[in-house]
Amino acid sequence: MKWGDKMIKHYEELGIDPKTKTLLFSDSLDFEKAHNIYKYFDGRAKVAFGIGTYVANDTDVPALNIVMKTTECNGQDVAKISDSEGKGMCKNPAYVEYLQRCIDWRMKHE
Numbered sequence: 001m002k003w004g005d006k007m008i009k010h011y012e013e014l015g016i017d018p019k020t021k022t023l024l025f026s027d028s029l030d031f032e033k034a035h036n037i038y039k040y041f042d043g044r045a046k047v048a049f050g051i052g053t054y055v056a057n058d059t060d061v062p063a064l065n066i067v068m069k070t071t072e073c074n075g076q077d078v079a080k081i082s083d084s085e086g087k088g089m090c091k092n093p094a095y096v097e098y099l100q101r102c103i104d105w106r107m108k109h110e
Contacts, residue, residue: 001040003083005025008045012019018045027084 004023011018023045025037034049041047070078071091079090079099090096 001037002039004037004047009109010043011045019043020046022046022048024048024050027082027087 004025007021007023008018010057011021020045023041025047026049027035029037029049037049069080069089071089072078077090077092077095079092080088081096081099081103082088082106
């Protein structure tokens with residue numbers, strides 16, 4: 001929820017109403033965690049969830065760790081940057097470096 005709080009603060013500092021934005025949560029979610037996140041951000045921002053593993057696997061067989069991620073949209077690079085090692089993804093390393101510089105700059109100036 002720390003990330004969501006940072007995003008809300010970021011939007012507010014830019015003069016953007018965070019209630020008009022959607023925060024997407026997807027890391028190791030189950031229905032209980034998603035419900036708690038929903039309650040926490042209710043009235044502050046819209047939220048959406050990616051709970052693929054737990055929705056698609058309702059058997060007694062352990063779930064495979066397979067995830068599909070968008071890498072391009074309308075001809076533009078898309079990147080997933082994660083706090084968890086190995087969970088980030090982008091086909092363009094230069095774009096990831098640019099985003100990381102932006103994040104680092106922002107963190108220094110908070």
